[in-house]
Amino acid sequence: MTVERPRWLAPLSLTLALVALLVSVYLSYEHLTANATLACPSTEGPGGVSSCLTVTTSAWSLVFGVPVAYLGLGFTLVVVALCLPRVWRMPDPRVDVARLGLLGAGLLFVFYLVWAELFRIHAICTWCTVVHITTFILLGVVAVGQILSVRRAGVES
Amino acid sequence: MTESSRDSAREKAASLRAEAARRDRQRRQLVVAGTGLVLVIVIAVVAIVVASRSSTPGTQSTTAADSAFIGKMTTVPAAVYDKVGAPATASATILKVPSGQILTKDGKPRVVYVGAEFCPFCAGERWALVGALARFGTFTGLAPTRSAANDGNIPTVTFVKSTYTSDVIAFDAYETQDRNHQPLQTLPDDITRLITRYDAPPYVSASSTGAIPWTWFGPWQTVGSSVDLTNFTGGGSTATVTFDQVAAAMQSGSRGLGASIDAAANVISAQVCQLTGGKPAQVCTSAGVTAAAATLPR
Incomplete structure (x- = not known):
């Protein structure tokens, strides 16, 4: 069994996953250092609020006692692993299901976090938003890429 | 083929x-x-x-849903105030003013509050002040806001567009700066003279000169917040509680946040009762207020 993927799928998905991973590493570092060097524009006024500090130190920055920053780091690490070219070449359909399922679960968690930001914390964390948007785009890229993939019976040459 | x-x-x-x-x-x-x-x-x-x-910090525009918590902070059951009673330790922010004059307005004793929207201690104090004064009259126009984002981000209400009506007490509030430290309301001359004289040595330490929140009752002035801010921040640098959570804590008088605010409100009520001559009786003779009155500096 072989699987033919769109040529753009592996490099594009890996790039997006690495972007999310880099931002997650930064947010985790900030959490470790008590947000000492958090570089985030803090703008307030009608129409919106951007304040990473408000979000990353809020009650919603922990889920069951685990910092959301660390959850994000773990999530993006696994996503990077699943988007490596070598893994994309794996014909096992369970890998595709796992990748799509993980990103789908990630998007649901993003929904929860955005809801908390908009309606509970009343502040937006710019860096977190980068991860949220990247996760969404990545899910779209992976979904389309997997749909366009073709599995063929035979021995891989 | x-x-x-x-x-x-x-x-x-x-x-x-x-x-x-x-x-x-x-x-x-x-x-x-x-x-x-x-x-x-x-x-x-x-x-x-x-x-x-809907409500965003730094703005005063709110929807009914956003402001729903305000209804809770102004309607804490008397039984809850009575159950909480006095603070465990008398607040060091309440200072006796031997020569303090009771201000009046429309024939009623007048309480004056001076604060600023950016100020986290003002944010904490407003919960107790509103809770207490709501037992003597009615607020309209209170709006949600928070202290400065880089200064606790404490959820609270602002007095900027509020009005207060009561049969027994007058209340004037001034928010001198907004969340971004921009000028907001100007103090009238009589209040400027009062705060310049009393929010300064020998009444307060030199390092606390001009400190806010400053609340003038006449026999007493409160310089700073009588509400412990660590209950809002969990010991961290920024708030970990929402508007609704604070209001719910007030309603239940729960240990920590709720009890801290309700006990401070009882003390404020006790001060107001001194000015109103014990009116209304159902408030001034309540167990919580009489217990709190015993902690006031004499």
Whole structure:
């Protein structure tokens, strides 16, 4: 069994996953250092609020006692692993299901976090938003890429 | 045509049909995926629009839903105040003013508050002040806000557009700066003279000169917040509680946040009762207020 993927799928998905991973590493570092060097524009006024500090130190920055920053780091690490070219070449359909399922679960968690930001914390964390948007785009890229993939019976040459 | 060439043609036709079916399946899946992705974008846009129309820190515009917590902070049951009683230790922020004059307005004793929207201690104090004064009269126009984002981000209400009516007490509040430290309300001359004289040595330490929040009762002035801010921040640098959570804590008088605010409100009520001559009796003779009165500096 072989699987033919769109040529753009592996490099594009890996790039997006690495972007999310880099931002997650930064947010985790900030959490470790008590947000000492958090570089985030803090703008307030009608129409919106951007304040990473408000979000990353809020009650919603922990889920069951685990910092959301660390959850994000773990999530993006696994996503990077699943988007490596070598893994994309794996014909096992369970890998595709796992990748799509993980990103789908990630998007649901993003929904929860955005809801908390908009309606509970009343502040937006710019860096977190980068991860949220990247996760969404990545899910779209992976979904389309997997749909366009073709599995063929035979021995891989 | 030979048998083998017929087989080959059949295989080719089957292959073409399979390929067509695959493309058809892909097309359907792409439509479903595309619809899902568009739906996510639409949901996100709607959520952002709804959120931007509702209360955002730094603005005074609010919807009824956003302000729902205000109704809770002004209607804490008397039984809860009585149960909480006095603070465990008398507040060091309440200072006796031996020569302090009781201000009046419209024939009623007058309480004056001076604070600023950026100030986290003002944010904490307003919960108790509003809770207490709501037992003597009615607030309108209170609006949600927070202390400065880089200064606790404490959820609270602002007095800027509020009015207060009561049969027994007058209340004037001045927020001198907004969340971004921009000038907001100007103090009238008489209040400026009062705060310049009393919010300064020898009444307060030199380092606390001009400190806010400053609340003037006449016999007493409160310089600083009598509400412990660590209950809002969990010991951290920024608030970990929401408007609703603070209001709910007040309503229940729960240990920590709720008890801290309610006990401070009882002390404020006790001070107001001194000015009103014990009116209204159901407030001034209540267990919580009488217990708190015993902690006031004499």
